[in-house]
Amino acid sequence: MALTKELKEKLISPFDTSEIKFKPTAIKDGKALALPYIDARTVLDRLDEIIGSENWQDEYDVVSSNQVICKLTIHGTTKSDAGEASTEDKEPLKSAVSDALKRAAVKFGIGRYLYRSPKVWYRFDDKKGEFIDKPILKGKSDEDHLIKTENRNNNVNAHTAISECAVCRDKITNRVAIFSKKYYQKPLCMKCQNLAIKELEDS
Ligand SMILES: [Zn+2]
Numbered sequence: 001m002a003l004t005k006e007l008k009e010k011l012i013s014p015f016d017t018s019e020i021k022f023k024p025t026a027i028k029d030g031k032a033l034a035l036p037y038i039d040a041r042t043v044l045d046r047l048d049e050i051i052g053s054e055n056w057q058d059e060y061d062v063v064s065s066n067q068v069i070c071k072l073t074i075h076g077t078t079k080s081d082a083g084e085a086s087t088e089d090k091e092p093l094k095s096a097v098s099d100a101l102k103r104a105a106v107k108f109g110i111g112r113y114l115y116r117s118p119k120v121w122y123r124f125d126d127k128k129g130e131f132i133d134k135p136i137l138k139g140k141s142d143e144d145h146l147i148k149t150e151n152r153n154n155n156v157n158a159h160t161a162i163s164e165c166a167v168c169r170d171k172i173t174n175r176v177a178i179f180s181k182k183y184y185q186k187p188l189c190m191k192c193q194n195l196a197i198k199e200l201e202d203s
Contacts, residue, residue, distance in 0.1 A: 001055065003075040010050045010183060011074075012109035015042060020114065022135040024124055032124035034135035036114045040098035043105045049197070051075065058101060066092035070100035072108070079107035165189035 019042045024032035047056050051074055061069040066087055071080040083100025085092040106112050114137070123132040163177035164170065166186040177187035184196050 001075055003077050020137060027124055031121045033119050034122050036117055036137055038111050040101050043102055043110055046110060060097055066096050068096040068100045070104040072104035079104055163187050165192055167192040
């Protein structure tokens with residue numbers, strides 16, 4: 001099986017907001033610039049979910065104690081990128097591996113929209129080392145764009161307005177319906193989407 005357009009689209013689709021974390025950078029005057037990112041774990045889950053664990057491989061070349069190159073192969077297509085960790089990192093090799101994997105994955109478009117999203121300043125507690133206000137993903141992310149387009153068409157708020165699952169008739173938000181319609185051609189709740197994936201894999 002090849003890396004089809006459909007699979008590529010699923011790979012690059014936005015992550016659930018609960019998967020998105022924010023790293024504080026450029027901390028000054030009680031504020032920090034919030035850099036959105038995802039864990040390597042989230043990338044692995046995406047690959048397993050969309051591609052299937054038997055259809056992708058990762059390989060690592062250790063360049064130094066804190067520099068690694070990841071070769072990521074999906075359905076026979078390989079892309080590679082280098083990852084790096086701070087020398088102060090407690091587990092520099094592990095962090096470099098995570099970084100390299102995420103960078104190689106971005107070359108396939110996985111999570112690329114996060115790096116394109118505008119960086120926003122938030123109030124930051126220097127002593128606790130955490131944001132006072134919870135950062136949210138802003139601007140022209142793929143997800144926002146998709147929702148805005150659908151809003152224009154439907155003239156509704158996609159986050160809160162309600163649709164229903166075409167299979168089990170459970171209530172779902174329009175946001176879920178939009179993504180489902182994109183990938184499954186009909187509005188499905190998360191449970192029925194998962195069943196649809198299994199059916200595709202089995203057929
Ligand atoms: Zn359902």
